[in-house]
Amino acid sequence: MNALTRILLGRLGGLVLTLFLASIVIFSTLLLTGDPIATLAGGAKPTPELIAQIRAEYHLDAPVWGRYWDWLTGVVQGHFGRSFVYKTDVMNLVAPRFGITLQLVILTVILILIFGVGSGILAATRGRVVDRTVGILTSLGMAAPTFVVAILLIWIFAQSLGWFPVFGAGDGFWDRLWHLFLPAVSLAVLFLAYISRVTRSSLIAQLHSEHVDTARVRGIPRQRIFATHVFRNASPQILAISGTTIAGLFAASAIAEVAFGLGGIGSLLVEAAARSDLPVVQILSLILVTIFVVLNAIADFISILIDPTSVVGGNRE
Amino acid sequence: MSVVQITNGKAPAVAKRAAQRDWLFIAALIVFGVIALAALLGPWIAPYDPYALSGEVNGAASPDHLFGTDDLGRDILSRVLVGAQASVFAPIAVVILSTVLGVAFALIGAWFGGWVSGTIARIIDVIFAIPGLVVAVLAVAMFGKGLVAPIVALSIAYIPVVARLSQTAASRELGKPYVAALRVQGVSSWAILLRHLLPAMVPIVAAQMAIGFGYSMLDLAAISFLGLGQQPPAPDWGSMISTGQAGITAGAPEQSVFPAILVVITVLAVGIIGARVTVWAEEKDA
Numbered sequence: 001m002n003a004l005t006r007i008l009l010g011r012l013g014g015l016v017l018t019l020f021l022a023s024i025v026i027f028s029t030l031l032l033t034g035d036p037i038a039t040l041a042g043g044a045k046p047t048p049e050l051i052a053q054i055r056a057e058y059h060l061d062a063p064v065w066g067r068y069w070d071w072l073t074g075v076v077q078g079h080f081g082r083s084f085v086y087k088t089d090v091m092n093l094v095a096p097r098f099g100i101t102l103q104l105v106i107l108t109v110i111l112i113l114i115f116g117v118g119s120g121i122l123a124a125t126r127g128r129v130v131d132r133t134v135g136i137l138t139s140l141g142m143a144a145p146t147f148v149v150a151i152l153l154i155w156i157f158a159q160s161l162g163w164f165p166v167f168g169a170g171d172g173f174w175d176r177l178w179h180l181f182l183p184a185v186s187l188a189v190l191f192l193a194y195i196s197r198v199t200r201s202s203l204i205a206q207l208h209s210e211h212v213d214t215a216r217v218r219g220i221p222r223q224r225i226f227a228t229h230v231f232r233n234a235s236p237q238i239l240a241i242s243g244t245t246i247a248g249l250f251a252a253s254a255i256a257e258v259a260f261g262l263g264g265i266g267s268l269l270v271e272a273a274a275r276s277d278l279p280v281v282q283i284l285s286l287i288l289v290t291i292f293v294v295l296n297a298i299a300d301f302i303s304i305l306i307d308p309t310s311v312v313g314g315n316r317e
Numbered sequence: 318m319s320v321v322q323i324t325n326g327k328a329p330a331v332a333k334r335a336a337q338r339d340w341l342f343i344a345a346l347i348v349f350g351v352i353a354l355a356a357l358l359g360p361w362i363a364p365y366d367p368y369a370l371s372g373e374v375n376g377a378a379s380p381d382h383l384f385g386t387d388d389l390g391r392d393i394l395s396r397v398l399v400g401a402q403a404s405v406f407a408p409i410a411v412v413i414l415s416t417v418l419g420v421a422f423a424l425i426g427a428w429f430g431g432w433v434s435g436t437i438a439r440i441i442d443v444i445f446a447i448p449g450l451v452v453a454v455l456a457v458a459m460f461g462k463g464l465v466a467p468i469v470a471l472s473i474a475y476i477p478v479v480a481r482l483s484q485t486a487a488s489r490e491l492g493k494p495y496v497a498a499l500r501v502q503g504v505s506s507w508a509i510l511l512r513h514l515l516p517a518m519v520p521i522v523a524a525q526m527a528i529g530f531g532y533s534m535l536d537l538a539a540i541s542f543l544g545l546g547q548q549p550p551a552p553d554w555g556s557m558i559s560t561g562q563a564g565i566t567a568g569a570p571e572q573s574v575f576p577a578i579l580v581v582i583t584v585l586a587v588g589i590i591g592a593r594v595t596v597w598a599e600e601k602d603a
Contacts, residue, residue, distance in 0.1 A: 014442070017439075018442050018443055018446045019446070021439070021443045022443050022446050022447055025443065025447070026447075026455070029455055029458070029459050032459060139585070139588075140585075142588065143531075143581045143584045143585040143588060144581060145535045145538065145539060145580070145581075145584075146539070147538065147539055147542040147555070147558055147559070147577075148558070148577040148580060148581055151558055151561070151562060151565065151570075151573045151574065151577055152574070152577065154562065154565055154566075155565050155570045155573070155574065159565050159566055159568075159570075166566060248448055251448040251450045251451050252448075252450065254450065254454075254543065255450075255539050255542065255543065258542070258543055258544075258559075259542075259562070269451075269454055270454065270543045270544070270545065272458065273454045273455075273457045273458040273545055274457070274462060274544060274545060276458055276459075276461065277458070278458050278459070281454065281455060281458040282455075285447070285451050285454070285455055288448060288451050289446055289447050289448075289451065292446060292447075292448055293446045
């Protein structure tokens with residue numbers, strides 16, 4: 001087994017352990033409320049029959065570890081349990097809503113990669129004026145959270161100009177794209193600005209390095225130096241941070257979904273939390289954590305594959 | 318940071334830029350000072366009762382109501398001023414709590430090393446694996462809507478960032494020869510920890526606190542925007558932005574837009590302050 005395989009297997013083991021521990025934390029939220037029955041009843045005054053029903057349905061008389069294990073193995077097999085507030089299987093709530101969140105995130109990622117990495121490259125290579133302009137725009141962008149951008153976009157482009165719909169997800173590909181465009185922009189701005197900054201600074205670090213000077217002296221064309229030396233060497237850092245950012249989008253999506261009235265898993269999470277529907281919140285948290293951890297690990301893997309020496313230092317700063 | 322490396326050896330440009338930044342830094346300090354003062358004095362300087370209905374619904378900005386009135390006819394300026402309290406002090410609570418917890422984790426880890434440090438690293442990994450917003454939403458689902466659950470949840474969610482940064486700072490300080498010298502002289506662990514290690518970490522932790530304030534302000538405002546934080550009718554910038562959304566479609570964007578601008582200005586100002594303090598901390602350390 002070579003060193004690279006060992007590192008990758010080590011990371012994989014860490015990932016599984018982290019997910020396992022996180023699932024224990026999420027499961028234990030039901031116990032930490034003190035009174036699981038009151039929590040599961042969701043504010044309704046529990047009658048004796050209701051208490052008995054809840055006890056039976058959630059196996060509250062069984063030992064904690066057994067319950068945890070049943071819950072986890074059930075979740076892995078797609079048995080998400082039952083929502084007490086919505087009176088239906090959690091799966092029935094999550095499945096139809098996941099698509100919208102996924103589409104919103106994909107559209108956002110496309111915007112982030114094109115405009116974030118693109119403006120970062122421009123800032124690093126096209127001289128002072130471009131650099132300063134991008135710098136000012138990204139400073140603003142990094143102070144513009146999703147909910148602020150969302151209401152500004154709704155005010156300007158949906159209400160005043162009437163170019164985009166204010167609410168809902170639309171049907172069919174183009175209509176969906178039209179409905180998801182403003183939400184995706186509102187979700188993208190802050191992260192886009194951040195990725196632009198990261199891209200710029202890692203490119204500049206490479207542009208000023210000795211091997212690039214050497215390549216220049218040897219007369220290698222600028223475009224080739226940029227592709228093979230500068231961008232390639234800067235990409236692990238850009239990728240690692242883009243990965244973390246994209247991984248976080250699935251959770252952050254909730255804000256855009258609520259602002260634009262989209263029925264994704266984010267708005268479901270918020271609604272379920274507001275109504276103390278813990279079974280739904282637990283499953284969605286577990287899904288979001290899994291996506292977050294797995295995407296982070298993938299970004300990590302890719303940057304190790306591009307540049308195996310990046311792990312020598314042991315951290316991803 | 319690599320940025321510092323690049324600018325090394327170009328002293329005049331750096332000095333010039335630092336002077337420009339100082340101007341910006343002072344402006345940011347003034348802006349933040351005014352906002353903090355407004356948060357402190359909000360209830361006393363507000364021109365109207367933030368809950369009083371004026372009868373003029375969705376009113377535009379006018380001499381009587383400088384920021385206009387909201388969908389129920391309440392004075393938006395008064396609500397913004399009184400709401401500043403929750404919007405500014407709640408993030409400060411998050412920053413203080415997460416800093417205390419994070420620094421404690423880091424010091425314990427750096428000091429004991431071995432399995433203690435390994436366990437702490439594992440706990441931090443798990444916290445890091447759960448996005449802050451999800452931690453906050455879980456807390457709200459458990460303990461109900463309001464600001465308390467999100468404040469505690471975000472404080473826990475921010476531990477990893479503070480802990481990793483302070484652990485690096487602590488380990489670096491511990492590696493310096495003077496610590497070994499103090500140990501040889503028989504100075505107690507606690508004395509070294511409290512009198513030397515902790516003070517040495519102050520600049521870097523202070524910089525992190527300023528940056529953390531911006532993040533927690535955004536996160537808490539987002540949680541209030543989602544309807545899980547500060548509950549109406551109590552004013553708060555995040556929840557005002559959200560309840561004002563109906564006003565936008567009714568042609569009265571004021572009650573959403575003014576608090577939104579304030580969030581952005583505050584976060585920008587604190588970001589500039591944080592960046593400057595970071596540079597100071599790095600210069601001091603170099």
